[in-house]
Amino acid sequence: MTKKNVLRIGVIGTGAIGSDHIRRCTQTLSGAQIVAVGDVNSDNARKAVSSYNINAKVYDSGHDLIKAEDVDVVMVTSWGQTHAEYVLSAIKAGKYVFCEKPLATTIKDCQEIIEAEQACGKRLVQVGFMRPYDKGYRELRNAIANGDIGMPLMVHAAHRNQSVGENYVTNMAIVDTLIHELDVLRWLLEDDYVSAQVIFPRSTRHTHAKLRDPQIILLETKSGIRIDVEVFVNCQYGYDIQCAVVGEKGIVSLPEPASVTMRSDAKLSKSILTDWKERFIDAYDIEVQDFIDSCLAGKLTGPSSWNGYVATVAAEACVKSQETGKVEPISLPNCPSFYK
Amino acid sequence: MTKKNVLRIGVIGTGAIGSDHIRRCTQTLSGAQIVAVGDVNSDNARKAVSSYNINAKVYDSGHDLIKAEDVDVVMVTSWGQTHAEYVLSAIKAGKYVFCEKPLATTIKDCQEIIEAEQACGKRLVQVGFMRPYDKGYRELRNAIANGDIGMPLMVHAAHRNQSVGENYVTNMAIVDTLIHELDVLRWLLEDDYVSAQVIFPRSTRHTHAKLRDPQIILLETKSGIRIDVEVFVNCQYGYDIQCAVVGEKGIVSLPEPASVTMRSDAKLSKSILTDWKERFIDAYDIEVQDFIDSCLAGKLTGPSSWNGYVATVAAEACVKSQETGKVEPISLPNCPSFYK
Amino acid sequence: MTKKNVLRIGVIGTGAIGSDHIRRCTQTLSGAQIVAVGDVNSDNARKAVSSYNINAKVYDSGHDLIKAEDVDVVMVTSWGQTHAEYVLSAIKAGKYVFCEKPLATTIKDCQEIIEAEQACGKRLVQVGFMRPYDKGYRELRNAIANGDIGMPLMVHAAHRNQSVGENYVTNMAIVDTLIHELDVLRWLLEDDYVSAQVIFPRSTRHTHAKLRDPQIILLETKSGIRIDVEVFVNCQYGYDIQCAVVGEKGIVSLPEPASVTMRSDAKLSKSILTDWKERFIDAYDIEVQDFIDSCLAGKLTGPSSWNGYVATVAAEACVKSQETGKVEPISLPNCPSFYK
Amino acid sequence: MTKKNVLRIGVIGTGAIGSDHIRRCTQTLSGAQIVAVGDVNSDNARKAVSSYNINAKVYDSGHDLIKAEDVDVVMVTSWGQTHAEYVLSAIKAGKYVFCEKPLATTIKDCQEIIEAEQACGKRLVQVGFMRPYDKGYRELRNAIANGDIGMPLMVHAAHRNQSVGENYVTNMAIVDTLIHELDVLRWLLEDDYVSAQVIFPRSTRHTHAKLRDPQIILLETKSGIRIDVEVFVNCQYGYDIQCAVVGEKGIVSLPEPASVTMRSDAKLSKSILTDWKERFIDAYDIEVQDFIDSCLAGKLTGPSSWNGYVATVAAEACVKSQETGKVEPISLPNCPSFYK
Known part of the structure; x- marks a missing residue:
């Protein structure tokens, strides 16, 4: 048997997304192997190792995992609050690191990471924003770049979940949910935000005391594009992501996910997804494959x-x-040439 | 020949919409006859009479037309600034009057009309808002009333025209264009506005110095429903009216006008209307027939x-x-029981 | 009151479609008045007269109605077997006649009508095929005529009813149902049939012993176009008319009727009509108005x-x-120039 | 570095589909490695090896490749006429073999393979029909199996290519094109064919002397389901696969591939694919991954x-x-239990 050039990955954090990436690297993608798994609860790590039947060492400490000689690159899929320390540790070790969103929970931590990475002279960090890998968003971006709609003027978007749990509170509509739009819309428009405003419509009865739901977020960009995003996380009917970019001579909109058409009971219908994991399943695959290939x-x-x-x-x-x-107002320093 | 019970209508103003109503009453609808036509330029009135080959008397003065004995009811389709005086004159004559939008160009004139009509003890005025007669909007309203989407929370709407002329200026986006949404959305939601805000995105290059285009109008209702309406009158691609009502458990949206589907040149496509007159042509017919029947x-x-x-x-x-x-803020007196 | 030029119509037969035409001419359309009504059961005729509150004379005999001096034109909406005699009688009286489909139930009777009409030197008969008045079919025809799809090569069509009664038997799928496609497809393609074949798929359990349902009808035209029509009259889910014309460079398809879009319960759905009368309601109006105007x-x-x-x-x-x-085989004489 | 359990594949034939499978196994899928490549023209094999930068031995003889010790399994992607001999050779060597369609070009060769495989006592052959791996077809099948449309009665299908070359002649519409429908429709309906008929509509001008195009194929199944498939390989407008299954209470149809929606130039449009390779690209990935995993x-x-x-x-x-x-007529022996 000839040897394949295989990237050896260590994964820190084996919750939902961590396990999913282990499965993905092991069963679906090409060129990688999970050789190390860590979790604050090492039982969870062991469980992941056995459930995917992989030959990987279990670590109690994420930092030890990062330092391990047979770990080529690191995936950080632990609790958001711990992202920054592991990313910084990986940078220090000179290893590539894939960090699930958010990069960090404070601006200060993000700044520290940026500085450490620049100091090291080479991009080492990829953040787990998967939407730019989604085929629909890529088509949107190409259509805009091709000039099919002229200069963009407005974006109307929506991010709807069927329902969320009791521990999902008002600000998570931003930091957990809108965060995806905040990233992908910049990429789509090649523009930066200058201001933001949140409006609270009357709340649905399907929410709870600590969650205003729905919310409407209004954003303005440097070039004057106006964006409205509806975030509605207890919409009941399904998981639904909408995005329409209105330009000077046309409008381009994200596709509805493909689904068979049914004629029955006096209805012409298609399914709407209910599980968010299904919606961007291909994008996750492409994203992680791209990280491996890169x-x-x-x-x-x-x-x-x-x-x-x-x-x-x-x-x-x-x-x-x-x-x-x-x-x-949203004010940002100029983007360093390092990141362009 | 037996006689039909025919409503005798006098029309004041023979511009685009006036002529169209004359044609409609003469060639399409049942139960009415145009017997009198007036216009500030009586040549235009004569032209309308001869082009539809009707047996109608031409008047120099709208007020004389209103008083004419063989005029049962009046249609006011003259220049907006003159609406109030003709409507008041018709009320004074105790005749039913159909007045194209706007009812009047000032709040004061509207109030005067309301008072005169109430004093007369009987509803005499119908305003030419045709959208509540549109089949699509009626379906929307029924769906909401049936509870199909639960309680409404938000409305996302758009009003787009292919292009407008040089004399269309910034405030006309409200008084000429948005006015239709202002009326139909209240009817749809059975709710009243409490505030309004207008936001100007970057302007399209297809506009001119005196017109900010597009505009986004944000409205709030008494019950807390939030409405955003995009008004974009030089959108280039067609005449396009969108309306989606987001409720607690579902969303209902205005239908796209029916059009054949074409597969050709690597596209699956349908036509978008370019002429606004086509979009609500059935609604105009139903509206005026309803006025005649009423x-x-x-x-x-x-x-x-x-x-x-x-x-x-x-x-x-x-x-x-x-x-x-x-x-x-938008503040309104309580609606008199007379109008409920 | 000035007089309107009003066409005085006598209607023979006050079943479903007859009553509907009386309503239409009385309440919706312009330029006509029902002055005479006949029915084999004159109670039905009287009922129609009173329910629409019209001033019309009731006749026991259709032939007397046709001869009546104040009847300008005749509508034949009686039982199919009696169409031929009334149409011939109207031709003899030199009066225009609108005859619901079928023109006659035998080829021989049709031939007799054609000869009588030609002998009289003037077209007097309009047959109640309403589909050529449907906006969708007109768009189809225009697209073909414009060359948008190139030369037509095939047609795929379907005619589906939710369900039919016990008295609807196998051959009625042709003479009652397919008859509409037989007329409208010729008009669409400007071509004539040369052969026909009927294929019986396995029957649905929702049919009865005397009805094979569904059926597939294969037609060939002079120019070699192949047509398949599915007739399925107990399809359960709704009334659904489909027609796609495949040409050398594209395909054009009949629109789905406009309907609001609903997002709810994990479905994106539109309504399908269940009542056939709704499907072509506009076409019926345009058809009869065209007869009146003509x-x-x-x-x-x-x-x-x-x-x-x-x-x-x-x-x-x-x-x-x-x-x-x-x-x-389907063989036809050449179309007389009288009918071109 | 720990070792991954990797399937070592030898590929015979490096034309379009062979190269594509090499790329797929090397860059996209998990668990396999191309270790041997053969082609009648060994330059082509060498080219494939170098273009994907793989560490694989090049063989002049397919049979030698099959026998090679480090080749675990075989992929046959050579010219159709040679499929049978390589598949038989792989069976003889007791190795799993993935054979692109067709399995063989004659019924006799297919029979020989079936017998050899049964004699060997274990399924060794997978045929390269990828449509059962397509998400849309799987949804279709699930909907039917769930009883969503009741018992299937008819299928309306179409297989359209933008254009084909001069060497594509009339019978290839069956053996190269329809072959996919012949396989997938049996799988969808869980039924077998009893008869077939081909009808030739008037030919498009975009074909050549040796190709009747389009063609309509009518199939009947044991249970009486009637199928019509339009095969139109010079349809000009795109690559388009349609499939609608009509059941006793509803109809389920294959989805259109997801594509952004564009509003521009008075059209509401989506793209239609033009390259057939794009249409089932995901299905190919899933198919080959399934072969590897199996x-x-x-x-x-x-x-x-x-x-x-x-x-x-x-x-x-x-x-x-x-x-x-x-x-x-289409007559088949009973399916051996070996294959159930």
């Missing part, structure tokens, strides 16, 4: 820590507006 | 002068916000 | 008795194929 | 050589009907 090729091209930083800054302005009810 | 039955049920008044009040708040950039 | 103008242009004759000939070949299972 | 698990579950045999028998009846113009 590591093997020695050059990252996916969403950078700069993207993670900017999304965090914009999210913070939105959260502030949730409290003040006002238009909050 | 007059013959002795009881008006269509959009009232109260609707005309409220739309004018809301429009004024929007125009003010165009200038101030702020959220402007 | 009579007033003194020149019929709608579907002629030649169309009625050809549809009957094609239907007979289909019925024969239901029995033989074979491809049956 | 080999590693020691049990094939994909399309069997029985499927390949049945498709060939049905195709032969269709080709015969192209010549006779008649309904040709």
Whole structure:
């Protein structure tokens, strides 16, 4: 048997998304192997190892995992609060690291990561924003770039979940949910935000005391594009992501996911997804394959820590507006050439 | 030949919409006859009479037409500034009057009409808001009323024209265009506005110095429903009216107008209308037939002068916000039982 | 009051479609008045007169009605078997006659009508095929005529009813149902049939012993176009008319009727009609208005008795194929210039 | 570095589909490695090896490749005429073999393969029918199996290519194109064919002397389901696969591929694919991954050589009907329990 050039990955955090990436690298994608798994609860790590039947060492400490000699690159899929320390540790070790969103929970931590990465002279961090890998968003972006709709002027978007749990509170509509739009819309429009405002419509009865739901977020970009995003996480009917970009001579909209058409009971209908994991399942595969290929090729091209930083800054302005009810400015330093 | 019970109508104003109503009553609808036509330029009136080959008397003065004995009811389709005086004159004559939108160009004139009509003790005025007669909007309203989407929480709407002329300026986006949404959305939601704000995205290059285009209008209702309406009158691609009502458990959207589906040149496509007159052509027919039938039955049920008044009040708040950039309150007296 | 030029119509037969035309002429359309009504059961005629509150004389005999001096034109909406005699009687009286489909139930009767009409030197008969007045079919025809799809090569069509009664038997799938496709497809393609074959798929359990349901009808035209029509009259889910014309460079398809879009319960859905009367309601209005206008103008242009004759000939070949299972030839004389 | 359990594949034939499978196994899928490549023209094999930068031995003889010790399993992607001998050779070597369609070009060769495989006592052959791996077809099948449309009665299908080359002649519409429908429709309906007929509509001008295009194929199944498939390989507008299954209470149809929606130039449009390789790209990935996983698990579950045999028998009846113009019977032995 000839040997394949296989990237050896260590995964820190074996919750839903961590397990899913282990499965993905093991059963679906090409060129990688999970050789190390860590979790604050090492039983969970062991469970993941056995359930995917992989030959991987279990670590108690994420930092030990990062240092391990047979770990080529690191995936950080632990609790958001711990992302920054592991990413910084990986940068210190000079290893590529894939960090699930958010890059960090504070602007300060994001800044520290950016500085450490620049100091090291080479992009080492990819942030887990998967939407730019979605075929529909790519078609949107191509249509805009081709000039099919002329200059973009407005975006109407919506992010709807069937329902969320009791521990999902008002600001998570921004930091957990809108964060995806905050990243992908910048990428789509090749533009930056200058202000944000959150409006609260009357709340649905399907929410609870600590969650205003739905919310409408209004964003303005440098070039004057106006964006409205409806975030509605207890919409009951399904998981539904909408995005329409209105340009000077046309409008391009995200496709509905393909589904068989049914004629029955006086209805012409298609299914709407209910499980968010289904919606971007292909994008996750492409995203992680791209990370693997980029590591093997020695050059990252996916969403950078700069993207993670900017999304965090914009999210913070939105959260502030949730409290003040006002238009909050978003100000960013110029993007270093390092990240262009 | 037996006689049909025919309503004798006098029309004041023979511009585009006036001529169209003359054609409609003469060639398409049942139960009415145009017996009198007036226009500030009586040549235009004569032209209308001869082009539809009708047996109607031409009047120099709208007020004389209103008083004419063989005129049972009046249609006011003259220049907006003159609506109020003709409507008041018709009320004074105790005749039913169909007045194209706007009912009047000032709130004061609207109030005067409302008072005169109430003093006369009987509804005499129908305002030419045709959208509540559109099959699509009626289906929307029924779906909401049936509880198919639960309680409404948000409305996303758009009003797009292919292009407008040089004399269409910024405030006309409200008083000429948005006015239809201002009326129909109240009817759809059975709710009233409490505030309005206008936001200006970057302007399209296809506009001119005196017109900010597009505009986004944000409305709030008494019950807390939030409405966003995009008004974009130089969108280039067609005449396009969108309306989606988001409720607690579902969303109902206005249908796209029916059109053949074409597969050709690597596209699956349908036509988008370019002529606004086509979009609501059936609604205009139903609206005017309803006015005729209501007059013959002795009881008006269509959009009232109260609707005309409220739309004018809301429009004024929007125009003010165009200038101030702020959220402007909309305050209305209680609706008199006379209009319920 | 000035007089309107009103066409005085006598209606023979006050079943479903007859009553509907009385309503239409009385309440919706312009330029006509029902002055005479006949029915084999004159109680039905009286009922129709009173329910629409019209001033019309009731006749025991259709032939007397036709002769009545104040009856300008005749509508034949009686039982199919009696169509021929009333149409011939109207031709003899030199009066325009609108005859619901079928023109006659035998080829021989159709021929007699054609000859009588030609002998009289002027088109007097319009057959009640309403589909050529449907906006969707007109768009289809225009697209073909414009060359948008190139030369037509195939047609895929379907005619589906939710369910039919016990008295609807196998051959009625042709003479009652397919007859509409037989007429409208010729008009669409400007071509004539040369053969027909009927194929019986396995029958649905929702049919009865005397009805094979569904059926597939294969037609060939002079120019070699191949047509397949699915007739399925107990399809359960709704009333659904489909028609796709495949040409050398594209395909054009009949629109789905406009309906609001609903997002709820994990479905994106539109309504499908269940009542056939709704599907072509606009077409019926336009058809009858066109008959009225044509009579007033003194020149019929709608579907002629030649169309009625050809549809009957094609239907007979289909019925024969239901029995033989074979491809049956359809042979027609050349169309007289009188009917071109 | 720990070792991954990797399936070592030898590929015979490096044309379009062979190269594509090499790329797929190397860059996209998990668990396999291309270790041997053969082609009648060994330059082509070398080119494939170098273009995907793989570490694989090049063979002049397919039979030598099959025998090679480090080749675990074989992929046959050579010219159709050579499929049978390589498949038989792989069976003899007791190795799993993935054979692109057709399994063989004659019924006799298919029979020989079936017998050899049964004699060997274990399923070794998977035939390259990828449509059962397509998400849309799987949804169709699930909907039918769930009883969503009741018992299937009819299928309306279409297989359209933008254009084909000069060497594509009339019978290839069956053996190259329809063959996919012949396989997937049996799988969808869980039924077998009893007869076939081919009808030739008027030909498009975009074809050539040796190709009748389009063609309509009529199939009947044991249970009486009637199928019509339009094969139109110069349809000009795109690559388009349609399939609607009509059941006793509803209809389920294959989805259109997802594509952004565009509003521009008075059109509401979506793209239609033009490249057939794009249409089932995901299905190809899933198909080959399933083959890899099945080999590693020691049990094939994909399309069997029985499927390949049945498709060939049905195709032969269709080709015969192209010549006779008649309904040709399709008779098959009972499916051995080995293949159930």
